[in-house]
Amino acid sequence: MSGIEDVAREAGVSKATASRALTGHGYVAAATRARVLRVAETLGYVASSSASSLATGRTRNIGVVMPYLNRWFFAEVLEGIQEVLLAQGFDLTLYDAKPGTDGRRRVFDDFLARKRFDGLIAVALEPDDHELERLVAIGRPVVSVVGDSQDTSVVRLDDMHAARRATAHLIDLGHERIAFLGGISDQDGAHVDRERLGGYHASMRDAGLTIEHAAADVSLPGGYDAAVDLLSDPERRPTAIVAACDEVAIGAIIAARRLGIAVPAALSVVGIDNHEYAEMFGLTTLEQSPREQGAAAAELLLEQLRGAEAERTEMRLQPRLIVRSSTSTPPGTASVAVGAVP
Amino acid sequence: MSGIEDVAREAGVSKATASRALTGHGYVAAATRARVLRVAETLGYVASSSASSLATGRTRNIGVVMPYLNRWFFAEVLEGIQEVLLAQGFDLTLYDAKPGTDGRRRVFDDFLARKRFDGLIAVALEPDDHELERLVAIGRPVVSVVGDSQDTSVVRLDDMHAARRATAHLIDLGHERIAFLGGISDQDGAHVDRERLGGYHASMRDAGLTIEHAAADVSLPGGYDAAVDLLSDPERRPTAIVAACDEVAIGAIIAARRLGIAVPAALSVVGIDNHEYAEMFGLTTLEQSPREQGAAAAELLLEQLRGAEAERTEMRLQPRLIVRSSTSTPPGTASVAVGAVP
DNA sequence: TGGGCATGTGGAAGCGTTTCCCTTTTCGGG
DNA sequence: CCCGAAAAGGGAAACGCTTCCACATGCCCA
Numbered sequence: 001m002s003g004i005e006d007v008a009r010e011a012g013v014s015k016a017t018a019s020r021a022l023t024g025h026g027y028v029a030a031a032t033r034a035r036v037l038r039v040a041e042t043l044g045y046v047a048s049s050s051a052s053s054l055a056t057g058r059t060r061n062i063g064v065v066m067p068y069l070n071r072w073f074f075a076e077v078l079e080g081i082q083e084v085l086l087a088q089g090f091d092l093t094l095y096d097a098k099p100g101t102d103g104r105r106r107v108f109d110d111f112l113a114r115k116r117f118d119g120l121i122a123v124a125l126e127p128d129d130h131e132l133e134r135l136v137a138i139g140r141p142v143v144s145v146v147g148d149s150q151d152t153s154v155v156r157l158d159d160m161h162a163a164r165r166a167t168a169h170l171i172d173l174g175h176e177r178i179a180f181l182g183g184i185s186d187q188d189g190a191h192v193d194r195e196r197l198g199g200y201h202a203s204m205r206d207a208g209l210t211i212e213h214a215a216a217d218v219s220l221p222g223g224y225d226a227a228v229d230l231l232s233d234p235e236r237r238p239t240a241i242v243a244a245c246d247e248v249a250i251g252a253i254i255a256a257r258r259l260g261i262a263v264p265a266a267l268s269v270v271g272i273d274n275h276e277y278a279e280m281f282g283l284t285t286l287e288q289s290p291r292e293q294g295a296a297a298a299e300l301l302l303e304q305l306r307g308a309e310a311e312r313t314e315m316r317l318q319p320r321l322i323v324r325s326s327t328s329t330p331p332g333t334a335s336v337a338v339g340a341v342p
Numbered sequence: 343m344s345g346i347e348d349v350a351r352e353a354g355v356s357k358a359t360a361s362r363a364l365t366g367h368g369y370v371a372a373a374t375r376a377r378v379l380r381v382a383e384t385l386g387y388v389a390s391s392s393a394s395s396l397a398t399g400r401t402r403n404i405g406v407v408m409p410y411l412n413r414w415f416f417a418e419v420l421e422g423i424q425e426v427l428l429a430q431g432f433d434l435t436l437y438d439a440k441p442g443t444d445g446r447r448r449v450f451d452d453f454l455a456r457k458r459f460d461g462l463i464a465v466a467l468e469p470d471d472h473e474l475e476r477l478v479a480i481g482r483p484v485v486s487v488v489g490d491s492q493d494t495s496v497v498r499l500d501d502m503h504a505a506r507r508a509t510a511h512l513i514d515l516g517h518e519r520i521a522f523l524g525g526i527s528d529q530d531g532a533h534v535d536r537e538r539l540g541g542y543h544a545s546m547r548d549a550g551l552t553i554e555h556a557a558a559d560v561s562l563p564g565g566y567d568a569a570v571d572l573l574s575d576p577e578r579r580p581t582a583i584v585a586a587c588d589e590v591a592i593g594a595i596i597a598a599r600r601l602g603i604a605v606p607a608a609l610s611v612v613g614i615d616n617h618e619y620a621e622m623f624g625l626t627t628l629e630q631s632p633r634e635q636g637a638a639a640a641e642l643l644l645e646q647l648r649g650a651e652a653e654r655t656e657m658r659l660q661p662r663l664i665v666r667s668s669t670s671t672p673p674g675t676a677s678v679a680v681g682a683v684p
Numbered sequence: 685t686g687g688g689c690a691t692g693t694g695g696a697a698g699c700g701t702t703t704c705c706c707t708t709t710t711c712g713g714g
Numbered sequence: 715c716c717c718g719a720a721a722a723g724g725g726a727a728a729c730g731c732t733t734c735c736a737c738a739t740g741c742c743c744a
């Protein structure tokens with residue numbers, strides 16, 4: 001367990017010089033530096049991070065706060081963040097903040113206050129006022145992934161636009177009875193889901209079509225259950241579904257198969273995400289790349305740490321339409337060729 | 343940004359007493375302690391973690407190393423760990439160590455060496471010799487989740503036993519042509535998959551049945567692809583499948599449906615995991631609860647941190663059979679009632 | 685009544701870095 | 715050849731906490 005003092009002694013220099021050689025700050029003769037590094041290597045010296053944090057005030061650690069870990073989107077974002085941080089030598093400490101739990105309160109009131117990080121990435125946090133206040137009180141740069149905060153930089157998909165394009169795709173194919181599956185209600189639910197629902201509304205309104213919103217838990221089983229309800233009533237059954245996300249869409253496809261409704265012949269389904277399972281189910285969808293969003297957020301944050309003063313930035317990613325085999329013209333219509341829209 | 347000195351002054355005591363009052367170590371008069379705590383509260387004092395780590399040598403932080411984040415099992419384990427740590431006031435820093443990447447090398451050679459944690463949880467790491475050496479060189483307690491390490495404590499499912507029971511369940515139902523789906527080869531692949539394959543082998547051997555092992559990537563699409571291959575050849579088609587895990591099993595069920603093979607009438611499928619999607623697909627499976635495994639590992643580690651000397655422990659969890667609707671007697675057999683085996 | 689023990693408190697010495705400030709050396713150009 | 719600036723390096727003071735040690739007090743029991 002050798003310290004910098006050992007390295008210094010062994011290399012025949014002072015602690016000050018050894019430190020400069022190791023950190024690369026300040027003047028050190030090339031030969032001296034090489035010698036110090038060699039000695040450090042031999043001794044297996046590794047700087048104590050607490051000591052250097054204490055001295056510098058920087059931790060080389062980034063905090064990530066997210067409400068879920070076991071959902072595709074979040075796990076992907078996390079991997080994207082991790083990848084960038086790893087490359088830059090930053091540690092990542094994770095704070096799980098499930099809405100409504102006592103753990104979440106503790107994260108905001110205790111854990112974050114410790115400031116064991118130089119900056120924070122908040123993923124789909126949707127903080128309430130008190131939480132937001134704590135967040136800014138920390139006095140460290142914050143970048144959000146997904147969210148509408150005016151107070152932090154943010155990287156996000158243009159959800160409204162995505163849902164609009166999804167709906168438009170179906171309308172272009174000739175559908176008129178198009179239902180939206182997902183989100184709990186117009187008021188409730190995550191901001192993302194409201195935005196997507198809003199995009200659907202807007203698109204339907206523009207086309208003069210009537211809205212049909214079936215609430216569903218935003219998950220695969222949730223989509224399944226809601227689709228079973230929606231589809232088993234012949235009166236209510238639409239010819240196409242816009243799902244709040246791919247998991248819901250896949251749930252709907254599975255439900256349709258169960259009910260003997262052919263996709264896309266009798267029912268078109270479009271999702272938003274390009275989930276890892278989307279291809280397998282031939283799901284037409286709007287791609288958002290959570291991994292890239294995570295990576296972008298990490299890059300942005302590190303940038304702000306380097307730069308003196310960080311102004312608030314907003315990156316809004318445009319989704320790409322990926323046409324697969326879950327959408328086609330409505331039943332009873334002549335087939336129409338549809339090219340992939342860029 | 344007030345320090346302990348401010349608190350001490352304001353409370354009219356020395357730094358030493360303030361520290362004792364705040365940490366709860368050593369003698370402090372009840373009244374004094376209350377006063378110090380009140381002052382700290384008012385000032386919004388939060389101890390600098392780097393300073394206290396430096397002074398005590400403890401970080402109140404646990405490192406978690408895992409090769410994937412975006413797979414169900416891993417995400418669940420992580421949540422289990424997180425939950426326990428959160429309750430005990432420990433931070434969690436995450437190290438992503440995907441096999442074969444340069445990032446993994448850096449994690450072992452650079453990141454872990456910094457010892458920014460009091461202990462480590464390694465999830466399904468399967469470290470090679472060099473990596474294992476680094477791991478023990480850190481000199482901090484390590485608990486593995488999944489794995490066969492002789493050098494660390496470990497929490498794991500009895501995979502061999504699970505596969506055995508899965509296979510036995512099918513044999514009890516009267517199946518004779520039972521294939522194993524998953525794992526790349528007998529030599530290759532993760533240790534878990536080899537164990538499970540081994541359990542299948544053992545069970546089949548005991549019953550005098552012939553082995554049929556179809557390699558598959560251990561994922562839902564992997565199971566799908568492999569099942570399409572296996573099932574579309576009528577000569578080769580078994581009456582039952584033991585899948586390496588639920589994701590593979592679900593892939594197989596989806597493939598069967600696509601091919602028009604009724605489950606369970608024409609094909610029984612059993613998985614291992616009790617994945618979140620298992621219920622939706624009516625999958626008969628052996629439950630392992632990754633969340634509990636994660637929590638158990640965290641508890642075990644914290645225990646070892648408290649205790650003076652930590653002897654190596656091994657927790658081997660027994661899986662529970664959950665019978666749903668994906669298994670039944672083979673085609674052409676009179677139906678037999680099967681109760682849920684405890 | 686006095687010696688030990690439990691309790692309460694303060695001073696000061698770390699913990700292992702980084703960095704400020706100062707001295708010495710080197711080097712290039714007028 | 716000399717001078718000033720750049721380069722190189724050392725001593726020591728932080729950084730903000732914990733804890734060892736010393737000391738003071740009050741109390742119980744011999």
